[in-house]
Amino acid sequence: MTSTAQVGVIGAGPAGARVAELLARRGVDVLLLDPKAPWEKPCGGGLTPAVFEDFPDLMELYPIARSLTEVRVELQPELGFSVHLDRPLRIVPRQALGAWQLERAVNAGAWHVPSRVRTIERGAPGWTLETDERRFRIRFLIGADGAASLVRRVAAPELSVELAPTRVAYPSSAGLEHDRVVLKFYPRIAGYLWDFPRPGHRSVGVGVQSGTWTRPDLDQEIDDYRRSRDHCSCLGLPRAGAVIGTGQLGHGDFSCLAGAGFALLGDAAGLADPLTGEGIHNAMRSAELLARAWSRHGADDYPKLAHATFAREFGASRFARRVLLESWLGSALIHRCLSSNSAYAVMHSILNGVNEHDGSMSRLFGRALRAWSAVRMDRTLAARGGRDVAPCSCASVELLDHAVTATGICGDAQSPRSREASDCRPPASGQVKLNS
Numbered sequence: 091m092t093s094t095a096q097v098g099v100i101g102a103g104p105a106g107a108r109v110a111e112l113l114a115r116r117g118v119d120v121l122l123l124d125p126k127a128p129w130e131k132p133c134g135g136g137l138t139p140a141v142f143e144d145f146p147d148l149m150e151l152y153p154i155a156r157s158l159t160e161v162r163v164e165l166q167p168e169l170g171f172s173v174h175l176d177r178p179l180r181i182v183p184r185q186a187l188g189a190w191q192l193e194r195a196v197n198a199g200a201w202h203v204p205s206r207v208r209t210i211e212r213g214a215p216g217w218t219l220e221t222d223e224r225r226f227r228i229r230f231l232i233g234a235d236g237a238a239s240l241v242r243r244v245a246a247p248e249l250s251v252e253l254a255p256t257r258v259a260y261p262s263s264a265g266l267e268h269d270r271v272v273l274k275f276y277p278r279i280a281g282y283l284w285d286f287p288r289p290g291h292r293s294v295g296v297g298v299q300s301g302t303w304t305r306p307d308l309d310q311e312i313d314d315y316r317r318s319r320d321h322c323s324c325l326g327l328p329r330a331g332a333v334i335g336t337g338q339l340g341h342g343d344f345s346c347l348a349g350a351g352f353a354l355l356g357d358a359a360g361l362a363d364p365l366t367g368e369g370i371h372n373a374m375r376s377a378e379l380l381a382r383a384w385s386r387h388g389a390d391d392y393p394k395l396a397h398a399t400f401a402r403e404f405g406a407s408r409f410a411r412r413v414l415l416e417s418w419l420g421s422a423l424i425h426r427c428l429s430s431n432s433a434y435a436v437m438h439s440i441l442n443g444v445n446e447h448d449g450s451m452s453r454l455f456g457r458a459l460r461a462w463s464a465v466r467m468d469r470t471l472a473a474r475g476g477r478d479v480a481p482c483s484c485a486s487v488e489l490l491d492h493a494v495t496a497t498g499i500c501g502d503a504q505s506p507r508s509r510e511a512s513d514c515r516p517p518a519s520g521q522v523k524l525n526s
């Protein structure tokens with residue numbers, strides 16, 4: 091049986107569900123295909139204040155979000171400090187975000203079919219999509235199918251997206267004394283470990299630049315962290331992993347984001363932030379840009395709009411990643427923060443400025459100055475450095491049923507993207523190497 095639609099959106103994550111909603115509201119006949127949505131994608135679910143500024147409707151999720159105003163930055167358990175966030179970071183379970191978005195898309199008139207697209211063929215005009223059960227003919231194809239995008243492979247194979255491998259575990263949050271995010275950094279490695287308290291559990295994960303660590307390395311890093319922090323020897327929590335599609339987009343590459351009869355959004359387009367790996371915001375922004383372009387010239391303007399929106403930010407993020415994460419400077423700055431108020435003020439301004447999208451140096455220095463004056467001289471190492479030790483919280487949270495690994499995991503031989511996703515090296519000696 092063949093069904094038809096004007097637009098076919100593959101993937102109902104933050105990008106796909108949003109664009110389906112926006113186009114359906116404009117009267118477009120939209121088919122939205124995703125076998126899993128809404129699901130608990132392996133993801134921190136961290137949303138910075140800028141996301142809510144750009145998408146105030148997301149504030150409806152406040153009641154189920156965990157709101158956090160303290161970040162602990164560390165290199166080692168005993169080598170770190172805490173920074174107050176002027177505006178909270180909110181952590182939202184992905185299943186809840188997905189359910190909220192999907193409902194809006196369907197209410198707007200999008201037709202959701204819970205099936206995986208197996209093959210995509212270009213026709214004249216339009217595309218033919220095949221799932222296990224049926225076949226669809228569509229005029230315009232939107233690839234919002236995540237970092238390992240099938241649409242990208244078919245429609246824009248020339249677009250190179252960096253796939254950063256990650257692993258996540260979900261221990262219970264029982265016994266945690268503090269409501270704070272922990273970010274652990276590694277000298278000269280573009281990546282970090284996060285520990286995000288969520289409602290009822292924690293998301294403890296680590297993600298690094300592709301080619302840095304293997305999957306066992308990443309798992310080992312989570313175990314080491316939990317052993318040192320939770321004083322817990324029962325480490326066999328179920329895990330999940332996925333890749334993040336981060337922005338390699340150079341000046342000309344934005345033109346690959348759309349072409350004859352197709353467009354790519356979110357991680358499929360490599361739009362996650364190259365410094366932080368944060369991608370929910372940019373996925374939703376790309377959906378807005380495509381919908382705006384659609385109202386004018388049927389998506390032709392989308393690459394131009396995407397370039398105007400993201401190019402400068404990605405340039406700044408890549409620069410910050412080189413300077414702060416890939417060089418010695420970031421870890422040196424963390425060391426300095428323990429003894430110097432000026433260094434601490436700079437770190438305060440960086441953490442409070444992440445994802446503000448103002449990018450300008452004058453704003454950064456202005457923020458650093460304000461932070462410096464706010465940093466009281468009596469904020470000594472002890473005041474900054476307090477850390478919470480959680481008692482054993484082995485009661486793992488049953489999230490992983492749906493945290494399917496099909497989007498490709500570093501070292502996962504069954505993943506369709508495993509080769510691209512995991513140009514990982516085998517571990518040197520079974521040990522994680524912190525300094526390369």
Ligand SMILES: Cc1cc2nc3c(=O)[nH]c(=O)nc-3n(C[C@H](O)[C@H](O)[C@H](O)COP(=O)(O)OP(=O)(O)OC[C@H]3O[C@@H](n4cnc5c(N)ncnc54)[C@H](O)[C@@H]3O)c2cc1C
Nearest residue numbers: 101103104105133134135136207235236356357369370373
């Ligand atoms: C471990 C981890 C932690 C992260 N933490 C954060 C964070 O804290 N904050 C943040 O902002 N970002 C975070 N990110 C990044 C964020 O998850 C992504 O950038 C974001 O989800 C991208 O949204 P998207 O809609 O483009 O793709 P996705 O959310 O990946 O959605 C893609 C959808 O496409 C569907 N799909 C795939 N293939 C097919 C197919 N063939 N047919 C039909 N459907 C298909 C999938 O089922 C999926 O639902 C994290 C990522 C990872 C991996």
